[in-house]
Every structure is written in C-alpha cells, then in structure tokens.
Amino acid sequence: xxxxxxxxxxxxxxxxxxxxxxADLDLSNFIKPEYEFKESLLRCNLVPGETLNSVExxxxxxxxxxxxxxxxxxxxxxxxxxxxxxxxTQNFELLSKYTEEASFDRFNLMLSALSFGDIADxxxxxxxxxxxxxxxxxxxxxxxIAEILECEYLDGYSYATMKLVIEQxxxxxxxxxxxxxxxxxxxxxxxxxFQWTNIFSSIESRVDFVxxxxxxxxxxxxxxxxxxxxxxxxxxxxxxxxxIKLKN
Numbered sequence: 001x002x003x004x005x006x007x008x009x010x011x012x013x014x015x016x017x018x019x020x021x022x023a024d025l026d027l028s029n030f031i032k033p034e035y036e037f038k039e040s041l042l043r044c045n046l047v048p049g050e051t052l053n054s055v056e057x058x059x060x061x062x063x064x065x066x067x068x069x070x071x072x073x074x075x076x077x078x079x080x081x082x083x084x085x086x087x088x089t090q091n092f093e094l095l096s097k098y099t100e101e102a103s104f105d106r107f108n109l110m111l112s113a114l115s116f117g118d119i120a121d122x123x124x125x126x127x128x129x130x131x132x133x134x135x136x137x138x139x140x141x142x143x144x145i146a147e148i149l150e151c152e153y154l155d156g157y158s159y160a161t162m163k164l165v166i167e168q169x170x171x172x173x174x175x176x177x178x179x180x181x182x183x184x185x186x187x188x189x190x191x192x193x194f195q196w197t198n199i200f201s202s203i204e205s206r207v208d209f210v211x212x213x214x215x216x217x218x219x220x221x222x223x224x225x226x227x228x229x230x231x232x233x234x235x236x237x238x239x240x241x242x243x244i245k246l247k248n
Contacts (some may be wrong), residue, residue: 031160035130037074039185040104042094044122052080052088054119059243065110066244073107074098075245079146079238082203093238094122097131104128129185129195135170139181139199145206146240147198150233157229158191159184178212179205196232199240206237 046052059078066073075097081089096104108124116122166184173180181199200206213219 031163033130033132033159033184033186036132037097037099037130038101038104038188039129039131040096040098040124041129042096042122042124044092044094044120046090046120047118050119052092055092058114058116058119061114062110062116063244065114066107069106069110073103073244076107076243078241078243080241082145082237082239092120095240101128128188130188131183131185134166134182134184135173135180137179137181139179139201140242141201142242143239144181145200145203146238147200147206147235148238149196149235151194151196151230152232153192153194153230154228159186159194161229172216172218176212176216178209180209194230 046054055078062076066076073096077095077097079093079095081091083089096107098104111117111122172178179201183195183197183199185195185197187193198206200209
C-alpha cells in the first residue's frame with residue numbers, strides 16, 4: 001500500500017512538459033517555495049529496560065518545562081511508527097517546528113536537563129528543513145496519521161518544475177472533495193532533497209483517500225511521471241501526537 005500510494009501521489013507532481021534542463025534551471029532562479037517555518041527531527045531509540053510508557057510519563061514534565069520557557073518552540077510532536085503486528089516499537093521521533101534557530105538549541109538543552117537520555121538515545125538531525133503547507137485544509141487535532149516520503153530531485157528538476165503541477169493536484173483535490181493535509185519540506189542546505197508529508201485524521205481516512213484517488217481518471221494519466229523528475233524512498237507511516245503549541 002505504501003509504495004503504491006507514494007507513486008500515485010508523487011507521479012502527479014511531475015513535470016507535464018518536455019522543456020529542456022536549461023529551461024528548468026532558469027525557472028528555479030525565480031520560482032522558489034515560500035517557506036513558513038523550519039523543522040528539525042530527533043530520531044530516538046529506547047534505552048535497554050525502558051518502554052514507551054516511560055516516554056508517556058516523561059511528556060508532562062517536558063510540556064511543563066516548555067510552557068515555563070515560553071519561547072522555546074512553536075510546536076512539538078511525538079511520532080510513533082504504525083506497525084502491523086503487536087510488537088511494541090523501540091523507536092520514535094520528535095518533530096519540532098520553529099521560526100527561530102535558537103529555539104531548537106534551547107529545546108535540546110532542556111531535554112538534557114530533564115535527563116531524557118536516561119529513557120531514549122536520540123540522534124540530532126544534522127540538517128534542518130524549511131517547510132510550507134500546500135493545502136488550506138489543516139488537520140490540527142491529535143493524534144493524526146502522518147505519512148512521510150523522502151525524495152530527491154533528478155538532474156535538471158526542482159520545486160520550480162513541480163509548482164504548476166502541484167497547483168493542479170490541489171485543484172483536483174478540491175474539485176473531488178478529497179480531504180488531506182500536505183506539507184512540503186526541503187533540506188536547508190540542499191534543494192535537491194525534499195520531503196512530502198501527508199496528514200490524515202485516521203488510518204481509515206488514509207485508506208479511503210487512496211481508494212478515491214485511484215478511482216479518478218487523472219490518476220490513471222499520470223502514472224510513471226514521477227520517475228521523470230524525482231526518486232522517492234518507501235513511505236513511513238506514524239501516529240503523530242501534538243504535545244505543545246506555544247504560538248498561534
């Protein structure tokens with residue numbers, strides 16, 4: 001299901017024209033994403049003897065500390081992988097959204113002060129991402145289902161070559177009353193790598209969306225176009241919990 005969904009969504013974002021690479025490069029000089037915020041990710045693994053219950057007990061302490069700081073982060077989320085069996089996962093992620101670079105540094109210092117390292121071993125993402133929301137439909141309750149795809153543009157392609165097709169994709173969603181919250185992110189140090197995040201209200205709504213999208217005529221016309229301008233890894237699916245939002 002994951003690989004099929006990735007192909008369906010991202011093939012729609014491929015270029016519809018046969019313009020040369022030079023033309024694509026010219027477009028990229030003046031068509032750029034209008035970023036709204038930055039994101040950084042901590043990938044964590046539970047230390048031996050700890051469970052997700054330990055993480056759950058830690059969250060209130062973290063929320064209290066963040067609230068007292070007042071300016072630490074704009075938003076903070078815990079992401080737990082959706083797995084098909086009943087084995088408890090040993091890994092999870094912390095996603096922070098912020099507008100000031102120092103906010104993420106203060107957040108890491110706070111985790112250290114609260115001895116979070118006794119619960120989980122986390123590797124700080126070496127590069128932050130710049131992000132924007134592509135849809136007007138914001139799914140802002142918690143938890144949600146987040147599906148994340150890591151992609152890389154092929155030579156000669158960029159956000160500029162995808163922008164008009166993205167707009168057509170969004171128009172198709174609106175026209176067919178398909179509900180989805182979409183975020184687009186690019187590596188802060190390289191616009192060759194991007195991340196696409198689909199937000200759904202539930203696993204069931206994700207399945208319904210895929211089935212509805214596959215049933216549209218336009219989805220049949222765009223198969224294979226993704227490979228013309230980007231390569232994506234298999235998607236990762238998480239239950240995403242928002243634990244704090246400090247700013248409106």
